[in-house]
Amino acid sequence: MYSKDLIKGTLQPIILKLLEENNKMYGYEITQRVKELTNGKIEITEGALYPMLHKLEADKILSTEKVYIGKRVRKYYHLTQNGKQVVSEKINELSDFLSTMQLIIKPKTNMI
Amino acid sequence: MYSKDLIKGTLQPIILKLLEENNKMYGYEITQRVKELTNGKIEITEGALYPMLHKLEADKILSTEKVYIGKRVRKYYHLTQNGKQVVSEKINELSDFLSTMQLIIKPKTNMI
């Protein structure tokens, strides 16, 4: 796990990126997918995830659909029309940002 | 300029990285260097910078030296013995984190 601070601000773009690729996902699934993709290095806490999902829904970037698996509810989130337009910009920004950060810490020798 | 949120948590490693490379720097110099290195994409605010420098000094990671340029004071910061040991770990962590983030947003085609 990384220092808490590093991860700050990345939660939203991570969520949006996953939803861009997977069409629809539910909260718990997102936490598991991120853990999987990052080999456990990033673990999204639910206290951060759910409020962010609710915020994105309130902002009309995501919409939801409830599905019952037996008696247990799943709340699927997917990008709205509106949301799709916003997302690629946000991902580009993140991508650009990561490059810029690489620029600053320019790893000395290891270019693949 | 990037969304404020993205930059969160990167201030400390940026400062430490610059001080690792440049031996000693003063606050204003750091803001300018970062602006320069990132082509204006990251502008460190003084309200964030100075408290962080003070914190790093309180934590014995940095120490200071005042220099007068005419009547104007400059406060140079440099890594302490202790600080040098901490820094490379922090930079490695940031570097690792950036790679992990790249993993998530994996830019489709453009590998240089």
Next chain:
DNA sequence: AAATATACATAAATATATTAGGTATTAAAA
């Protein structure tokens, strides 16, 4: 002479995420 750049600093407000708690169902292990 006025405006901009250099150089430090702090304080209130904002926003995010952590920590800690809660409910409930289903599957696996003891």
Next chain:
DNA sequence: TTTTAATACCTAATATATTTATGTATATTT
């Protein structure tokens, strides 16, 4: 078969980093 772990949602109090706004003062450029 009872207990534990996993699945699945949620919120509230706390902590903390950063922004925004403000302040002081000197040096340089227009």
